[in-house]
Structure formats: C-alpha cells, structure tokens
Amino acid sequence: MAKPRVLVTRPAHQAQGQMTLLCSLGIDPVSLPLLEITAVAEADSAFPLLKSNIMDLDLYHKVIFISANAVTAGMDLIDQYWPQLPLGIEWFAIGQQTALTLDNFGITAQRSPAGYDSEALLSLPLLQNIAEQKILIMRGEGGRETLAEQLRQRGARVDYADLYRRSMPHYTSEQIISSIIDKPLAAALLTSGEAVNNLTQLINDHDLKALRHTPLVVPSERVARIATELGYTRVMTASGPDNQAMAETVLSTIDMDDRT
Structure with a gap:
C-alpha cells in the first residue's frame, strides 16, 4: 500500500530534518512551507534601530532569543x-532548538525545562527579580507581546531587536493540486499559530x-486552541x-498497517 502522506509546513530552510525523519519512519513527507523568513536588510528603514540595539549589546543585562x-x-x-562577545550578559533561549543553535555559536543559554513558549521561559528564577535590568529580545518582527509585557511588569526595561519578517509564500493552483489535492493527506504538521492562520488563508483562497x-x-496547547477556534476538527498536540x-x-x- 502507498505510504501515508504528511504535509510539512516549516520554512524551506528548516524542513529537511523533519522530512528525513519522517521518511525513515515510512512516511511520505510533502513540503509546503507556510512561512517565508526574510532578514531585515541594511537598506530597510528598520535597520538603523536594529543596528543601534546590536551595537549597544554590552548595555544589556540579559538577551533573549525567541527562535532558531x-x-x-x-x-x-x-x-x-x-x-568578541561582550562579557556579563546572561543569555536565554525559548525552546531546545533555539538553545542548541546558540550552542553552535559558543553561547550557553538558559532555557526552561517546563516548555517551549514565553510562559515557560518566564517561570525561570533568573527572570523574577529583574527590576531596572535592561533586556533585549531578539525576534522576528511582530509576534506575541506576552514576554515583553510580563518582563516590564516585573520592572525590566525591554527593547526589541526585530531581525526578520515572516510572510506567507505564494502558491499557484498547480502547486496546491500537486501537493495537497492529487493524493490525500494523512496529517499536516504546523509549528506555530501563524502557520495555522496561513493554512486557513490557503484553504479559503483555494x-x-x-x-x-x-x-x-x-x-x-496555545496553537491547538487557535486551530480549534478556526474550525479544525482533528487537532493533536505534540509534547513540543x-x-x-x-x-x-x-x-x-x-494506522500503522497502512505504512509500508
């Protein structure tokens, strides 16, 4: 019997590891990125502020990376x-993959063993007594404000370094037909609320x-709630x-019997 087809929606440059693993498990992965990542360029109007934050790196007590x-x-x-990296900064990462990516640059970052989101990071003891500390959040433009809001409520002075933008890739009807419609999907993997929103747009457009x-x-559970509220009827939550x-x-x- 044919292998079950699973839609992989990570950005193109991050999808290969997931697809290789699924192949090894007898699954036919289909790549359809629902997010495109574009770094803020020097010619961009937002770049001077970003550059200023990076050049002032030594003024921050803590630096938090949101993602790989x-x-x-x-x-x-x-x-x-x-x-050379400035001394005295405490580095933080949301999620294991973010921490591992930082480790590749020689930076050991604090992360929460309790989860993969802002709420989990906020539970760390090192982020409790932070009045008057300067904290830089390294992130993509936009996104959730929960982390900065909570840190400010605890008395910290928080800045953003908006490093990249996320957008929805454009797909032709032919691309949609070949990836989704021609053969049925056994499941789809979505790793963010934004990906769920973009899938919903794709469903409506096509x-x-x-x-x-x-x-x-x-x-x-947060992403699961978003999906359920948008009308998806079969939502499963992974452990991370x-x-x-x-x-x-x-x-x-x-159904394991369907895999060959």
Missing part, C-alpha cells in the same frame, strides 16, 4: 559588530474545506515543536 531563526540572523549581525478535517499536529516530538504524534494518528 532569531539566533541565525542575530548572530550574523553580532559577529559583524562584536569580534476552496480546500476538506483540509479542516485533516489531522493537524501542533506543538502546544522538535522533529522527534512532532513525528511521534504523527505516528500515533496514522
């Missing part, structure tokens, strides 16, 4: 302006109502956004 994408874009800029009943695997956790949840939704 933030690490990649942020460390590229830091390397340009800081041949009249793909049946996708609302395709099993969705998401990384957290990493490839292994998402793959294990996919396997639990698929």
Whole structure:
C-alpha cells in the first residue's frame, strides 16, 4: 500500500530534518512551507534601530532569543559588530532548538525545562527579580507581546531587536493540486499559530474545506486552541515543536498497517 502522506509546513530552510525523519519512519513527507523568513536588510528603514540595539549589546543585562531563526540572523549581525562577545550578559533561549543553535555559536543559554513558549521561559528564577535590568529580545518582527509585557511588569526595561519578517509564500493552483489535492493527506504538521492562520488563508483562497478535517499536529496547547477556534476538527498536540516530538504524534494518528 502507498505510504501515508504528511504535509510539512516549516520554512524551506528548516524542513529537511523533519522530512528525513519522517521518511525513515515510512512516511511520505510533502513540503509546503507556510512561512517565508526574510532578514531585515541594511537598506530597510528598520535597520538603523536594529543596528543601534546590536551595537549597544554590552548595555544589556540579559538577551533573549525567541527562535532558531532569531539566533541565525542575530548572530550574523553580532559577529559583524562584536569580534568578541561582550562579557556579563546572561543569555536565554525559548525552546531546545533555539538553545542548541546558540550552542553552535559558543553561547550557553538558559532555557526552561517546563516548555517551549514565553510562559515557560518566564517561570525561570533568573527572570523574577529583574527590576531596572535592561533586556533585549531578539525576534522576528511582530509576534506575541506576552514576554515583553510580563518582563516590564516585573520592572525590566525591554527593547526589541526585530531581525526578520515572516510572510506567507505564494502558491499557484498547480502547486496546491500537486501537493495537497492529487493524493490525500494523512496529517499536516504546523509549528506555530501563524502557520495555522496561513493554512486557513490557503484553504479559503483555494476552496480546500476538506483540509479542516485533516489531522493537524501542533506543538502546544496555545496553537491547538487557535486551530480549534478556526474550525479544525482533528487537532493533536505534540509534547513540543522538535522533529522527534512532532513525528511521534504523527505516528500515533496514522494506522500503522497502512505504512509500508
């Protein structure tokens, strides 16, 4: 019998590891990125503020990276302006993959073992008594404000370094037909609320109502709530956004007898 097809929606440059793992488990992964990551360029009107924050890095007590994408874009800029990292900064990461990416740059970051989101990071003891401390959040433009709001309520002075923008890739009807419509999907993997919103836009634009009943695997209860509120009827929550956790949840939704 044919292998079950699973839609992988990570940005193109981050999808390969997930697809390789799914292949090894007898699954046919189909890549359809629902987010496109574009770094803020020097010609961009937002770049002077970003550059200023990076050049003032030594003035911050703590630096928090929101994602692996933030690490990649942020460390590229830091390397340009800081041949050696300033001393005395406490580094933080949301999620294991973000921390591992920082480790590749020689930075050991604090992360929460309690989860993969802002709420989990905020539970760390090192982020409790932070009155008058300066904190820089390295992130993509926009996104949730929960982290900064809570840190400010605790008395910290918080700045953003907006390193990249997220957008919805454009797909032709032919691309949609070949990836989604030609053969049925056993499940779809979505790693953020924004990806769920973009899938919903895709469904509306191409009249793909049946996708609302395709099993969705998401990384957290927060993303699961977003999907449920948007009308998806089969939402499964993985133990985290990493490839292994998402793959294990996919396997639990698929009839093992159907895999070859």
